[in-house]
Amino acid sequence: MSADPSARRGIPDATVARLPEYLRALTGLAERGITSVSSEELASAAGVRSAKLRKDLSHLGSYGVRGVGYEVDHLAYQISRELGLTQDWPVAIIGMGNLGHALAAYSGFATRGFRVVALLDQDAGLLGQEIAGITVQPMTVLDELVAEQGLAIGVIATPAASAQEVCDALVAAGVRSILNFAPCVLVVPDDVDVRKVDLSTELQILAFHEQRKALAAEGALGAVALEPVKPELNRVVGR
Amino acid sequence: MSADPSARRGIPDATVARLPEYLRALTGLAERGITSVSSEELASAAGVRSAKLRKDLSHLGSYGVRGVGYEVDHLAYQISRELGLTQDWPVAIIGMGNLGHALAAYSGFATRGFRVVALLDQDAGLLGQEIAGITVQPMTVLDELVAEQGLAIGVIATPAASAQEVCDALVAAGVRSILNFAPCVLVVPDDVDVRKVDLSTELQILAFHEQRKALAAEGALGAVALEPVKPELNRVVGR
């Protein structure tokens, strides 16, 4: 309806994915006492091109001043609001193995906007144990957490074998946003969002590029080696 | 040069990012004794559309049989090879805090293709301690690791404040592939690949979508009440 540029029905996913980085950069600037920033400077701090930054920001409204730049606090607030960080989202972590344990203590949650309200595990042996000041509870409290605490986000840190089962329990309890650390594909209804964080996938992508670099170097040396001169350049590369 | 379809100069990044998932799906099928699979089945197991899967696979060559499908073992091998997993990549983890500790013990590395050869930390208090069977060493051994172990991949699990410093040390030692868990932008030369894994970014993206869902529900209920009042509500801050 409105011609308001913040007709936020359609902020591109690619833009949304970058907003947290912009917010982080702005927070850093604010801590250093900087109150105003140009798109060029902010883009550089966030690791993108200034044109991309400006286009991204234009999707949330017109918060800059031509000839001057952006007011750091104000822009940070606008991005926070757009991301829904002006409220605290209750989070539950399921699976208190190595990873879940680390996540419970990880400062990432300490960021304004999120609050760990529960640690859950299926293993009766861990129940009652206290981790990072929170008592580990059984999965059966999920319904209660959603109803009484407004639990909205579930973090799955279980082995892959139990991830789908845990996911189903979260969905059944009414959780519609899931962060999955288990290396597997989760099947969920359309109205549930799943984001996946996968260490071994990332390593494999790095390995692909690393291999390409190694092959390129080898190829370059090989080409030289084909020339009848300079045989001593044949060094072992990569491997 | 060659008209070989596996002219791998250009496998799209988007495709490379999905290959690990295909590989995982294939491994799962193989474990269940399945020897042949159609693009439809494999795509379903990997959570993508069959057309996308087929196009992705077509970038590495023509390994399917029309009217039949793909031979599981063979395709798994081809993807492994393309990803560079037929060799073991030496990995070092830097930063033995909560996260680094969990990563050292995490089974993600146990996947064929990677081998943790060192755990490093700048804190002298942790040196000599043994984690997951590996002794924590100081950063100064980096050069040695690259020269003698062929260290190729560095995993940064330090706080954001020291991440760039650690990154610079890795690059100086010759490491060209970095997986960064610290919530910050790393500046590196062009020939170095950095991939970032960031818990709080992922949570914030989820929060955005969660908020949108909440607003949509609210809007559906109270559309009449909310609509006329909205303009000028957000223009509070001057400068």
Next chain:
DNA sequence: ACGCTTTTGTGAACGGATGCACAAAGTCAC
């Protein structure tokens, strides 16, 4: 041998994201 069925591999259309270049809109100096 031959047509019927299945499934791959891919050309072509489409849509979204990126980068470029510049007009519009503001500040600042005087």
Next chain:
DNA sequence: GTGACTTTGTGCATCCGTTCACAAAAGCGT
């Protein structure tokens, strides 16, 4: 008030990735 200067916001062209739809290729039954 005016003109020079700075920086935003955005139309446009381009590129990359996804989806569609189908011809080509293989197996199978007769």
